[in-house]
Amino acid sequence: MAIHTLLCTLLTAIAGAQAITVYGQAGQQQQTIGTGTNTATSALPSSTLAAYDTLVLNPPPIPNPPPPNQFAVQLAAQAVNVNGLSIPQSGAFYGFSVEMSVATQVIGHNGSVIHPPFLNLMSLVAERAGRIHVRVGGNTQEEARMVPSLPDGKAIEKQKVDTNNPTQTPALLYTSEILYMLANISSLVNVKWYLGVPLNDSANLALDIALYGQQILGDNLIGLQVGNEPDLYARHGHRPATYGPFDYYGEFGNVLGAIKTMGVPRTSNILLGPSVAAADWTPEMVWDTGFIQTYSDALAAVTVEHYPDDNCAALYEGFGDPIDPQTEFPKFLDHNAGWNMIGKFINSSQVAQAAGKPFIMFETNSASCGGFPGISTSFGAALWALDYGLTMASANFSHALLHVGGQNVYYNPFTAPPTNESHFHQWTIGPIFYSVLAVSETLGSSNNSRIIDLGANGQNIYTPGYAIYENDKLARLAFVNFMTDPSGANDYTVSISVDGGESGRPAATPPQIKVKYLVAPSVGDKFNITWGNQTFGGQFEADGRLKNDLHIETIPCDAATNTCQVKVPAPGFALVFMSDEAVAESEPASTATFATTAVTKIKNTATLDEAVLATSNGNKGMEKYKGSTSFGSNAAARGAGVYPSVMALLAVAAGTGVVLRAFSRQV
Ligand SMILES: *[C@@H]1O[C@H](CO)[C@@H](O)[C@H](O)[C@H]1NC(C)=O
Ligand SMILES: *[C@@H]1O[C@H](CO)[C@@H](O)[C@H](O)[C@H]1NC(C)=O
Ligand SMILES: *[C@@H]1O[C@H](CO)[C@@H](O)[C@H](O)[C@H]1NC(C)=O
Ligand SMILES: *[C@@H]1O[C@H](CO)[C@@H](O)[C@H](O)[C@H]1NC(C)=O
Ligand SMILES: *[C@@H]1O[C@H](CO)[C@@H](O)[C@H](O)[C@H]1NC(C)=O
Ligand SMILES: *[C@@H]1O[C@H](CO)[C@@H](O)[C@H](O)[C@H]1NC(C)=O
Ligand SMILES: *[C@@H]1O[C@H](CO)[C@@H](O)[C@H](O)[C@H]1NC(C)=O
Ligand SMILES: *[C@@H]1O[C@H](CO)[C@@H](O)[C@H](O)[C@H]1NC(C)=O
Numbered sequence: 001m002a003i004h005t006l007l008c009t010l011l012t013a014i015a016g017a018q019a020i021t022v023y024g025q026a027g028q029q030q031q032t033i034g035t036g037t038n039t040a041t042s043a044l045p046s047s048t049l050a051a052y053d054t055l056v057l058n059p060p061p062i063p064n065p066p067p068p069n070q071f072a073v074q075l076a077a078q079a080v081n082v083n084g085l086s087i088p089q090s091g092a093f094y095g096f097s098v099e100m101s102v103a104t105q106v107i108g109h110n111g112s113v114i115h116p117p118f119l120n121l122m123s124l125v126a127e128r129a130g131r132i133h134v135r136v137g138g139n140t141q142e143e144a145r146m147v148p149s150l151p152d153g154k155a156i157e158k159q160k161v162d163t164n165n166p167t168q169t170p171a172l173l174y175t176s177e178i179l180y181m182l183a184n185i186s187s188l189v190n191v192k193w194y195l196g197v198p199l200n201d202s203a204n205l206a207l208d209i210a211l212y213g214q215q216i217l218g219d220n221l222i223g224l225q226v227g228n229e230p231d232l233y234a235r236h237g238h239r240p241a242t243y244g245p246f247d248y249y250g251e252f253g254n255v256l257g258a259i260k261t262m263g264v265p266r267t268s269n270i271l272l273g274p275s276v277a278a279a280d281w282t283p284e285m286v287w288d289t290g291f292i293q294t295y296s297d298a299l300a301a302v303t304v305e306h307y308p309d310d311n312c313a314a315l316y317e318g319f320g321d322p323i324d325p326q327t328e329f330p331k332f333l334d335h336n337a338g339w340n341m342i343g344k345f346i347n348s349s350q351v352a353q354a355a356g357k358p359f360i361m362f363e364t365n366s367a368s369c370g371g372f373p374g375i376s377t378s379f380g381a382a383l384w385a386l387d388y389g390l391t392m393a394s395a396n397f398s399h400a401l402l403h404v405g406g407q408n409v410y411y412n413p414f415t416a417p418p419t420n421e422s423h424f425h426q427w428t429i430g431p432i433f434y435s436v437l438a439v440s441e442t443l444g445s446s447n448n449s450r451i452i453d454l455g456a457n458g459q460n461i462y463t464p465g466y467a468i469y470e471n472d473k474l475a476r477l478a479f480v481n482f483m484t485d486p487s488g489a490n491d492y493t494v495s496i497s498v499d500g501g502e503s504g505r506p507a508a509t510p511p512q513i514k515v516k517y518l519v520a521p522s523v524g525d526k527f528n529i530t531w532g533n534q535t536f537g538g539q540f541e542a543d544g545r546l547k548n549d550l551h552i553e554t555i556p557c558d559a560a561t562n563t564c565q566v567k568v569p570a571p572g573f574a575l576v577f578m579s580d581e582a583v584a585e586s587e588p589a590s591t592a593t594f595a596t597t598a599v600t601k602i603k604n605t606a607t608l609d610e611a612v613l614a615t616s617n618g619n620k621g622m623e624k625y626k627g628s629t630s631f632g633s634n635a636a637a638r639g640a641g642v643y644p645s646v647m648a649l650l651a652v653a654a655g656t657g658v659v660l661r662a663f664s665r666q667v
């Protein structure tokens, strides 16, 4: 079988690549103590996995007519004079959703083997936002089962299955070690976790994760998700065709009853639901069961999951012709992308707010089924995620979690190197990670920022803008320019005025403002991205720390005209700080970093089952597909999609670990 040949080839490659790597401190070269492996830094082999895809798309043409390149915004200094501000938001608005099956790839192996780049990345957000929310779950949580131990002290592993029975879905086996791993992380960086309770089998509930999760993580566990996209259960054959919102309502109640019976420490403000994909049911169908009222005490938040687009046709038959990324690219590059996406959830955000519950976009990213080559990996995706995040915050979502699917998807905010390359490659930071930093700085660390979409430039969709009031005072402004024009002709200049003029209030424009830019030469660019002059660098170049000196521009304002002029490059994002206090609430005074002194160890414990591949690693958006999702039945995978999936699974199963030798706080 072709797959077995591939497996053998890969294992041979892994076996031949045994080496110990000692990563240097900042600024030092990486040294490799190899055993016959070529460690030269030139012409290193690079992977063909989706996450390392190198396709660069052309920017779309400038719209015709182009948006006005000069416009004014008139703002009130005090929130009391503004209608339509959002609920109070925190800088932890954006977090991450890590598909459970790839936890060892991106988080760590066990309580003592944690990937330092993951810690560094979480630290960057936590220093800005005060904390960071990370979910470990997804499709693969449904078949996850706790076992007393796994070989080699691993925290998570795919069950070995009978290869003669292709329909058997293997369980994802985990030990309490994964919970200690998460707890250990929280003792180093303020990461708060969401976990998922399996609901594949409502007659035999598996609730260990609720009990041990609470016992081991304590207050660092902030939510237990009950059911993942239950509106798709019937379509995917996990429930009878008649399965509806009232059935889910009943199962949620069964889980709540069972965890009460088993005596978990906390049953109030801890469960999350319904996490509908809003595909086969509307969220309202769930609200209409009385879900929120009945379970109000137990619910920590109400959740939905949605991707604005899908690339499933590239992976599976039955979805029509694969979409051409270049043709699809413009759909992500305007303000409608975010608004159109959340339209179906606005009523639900109001329903949640009325019930006093946070409303969370629990899993999202640019496109389901792995995202698009060229799009999900581009600076355009960074601008899309920024605008989408600020749009959700304006519309009273409380959090949104960007999905991390591992090496066989395009849309990751961060990706570990392939196992067979981890002795000479570092991590790859995706453009949307910059969006998470930028959104956290836009909202700041007070938990008390309210944001409004300004409808700037006559609501032009290529030049959206937002105002942020922190502790009731105008603190920051945020502007996006979705266009690409190296000539500078489509940079735009926004003229900012605070009070004065027709407001009838005395002019309150400050003498100077500060501006931090997120820029790249083109929306197609992948790596030449800087945020306040800082960057993670290119493919395989990141250890999770920002490189270069921070640069924030100071712009003097004109007292005579009561205006400040801010230029927003095409393409780019400008975060405008209206006071030094607004800078202080956003910028970290120091960032804890974690020594990358590490030892790479390689093990050959790969197991492979084709059925896993079709359903694992965050492949979502099977909405259009009617019938079974098992691999090789009526959802035959296309060649292009299978190969990366196989490789990713092998990478997970083969399990490279980075042993964290020492933690150091560099302040
Ligand atoms: C690692 O595996 C990938 C396939 O996933 C391959 O493209 C690459 O060349 C391999 N690297 C090495 C160093 O063997
Ligand atoms: C992390 O978890 C392990 C359990 O695997 C525990 O033994 C260890 O003491 C913890 N390490 C730290 C640094 O907290
Ligand atoms: C953690 O994982 C590493 C690498 O897989 C292994 O060597 C080590 O024994 C494990 N530690 C424990 C406590 O199981
Ligand atoms: C649920 O998943 C577990 C673990 O994989 C499996 O043993 C069980 O048979 C599944 N139940 C159903 C009804 O699919
Ligand atoms: C909003 O949702 C509630 C609860 O399902 C429903 O009663 C109401 O009709 C919805 N409103 C709109 C405008 O859709
Ligand atoms: C968000 O909530 C605030 C406070 O209730 C409300 O004034 C505002 O209109 C809401 N925004 C949207 C878009 O629903
Ligand atoms: C923000 O909210 C979180 C969660 O409720 C809390 O732990 C934290 O202390 C708050 N931060 C501030 C500055 O109030
Ligand atoms: C990176 O972008 C900057 C402008 O943002 C440009 O000056 C520089 O030449 C670019 N470098 C590369 C290698 O493209």
Ligand SMILES: *[C@@H]1O[C@H](CO)[C@@H](O)[C@H](O)[C@H]1NC(C)=O
Pocket: 533, 547, 548, 549, 550, 551
């Ligand atoms: C950007 O960072 C580099 C490297 O740290 C530094 O040399 C340069 O002066 C910085 N640029 C600005 C405008 O501060």
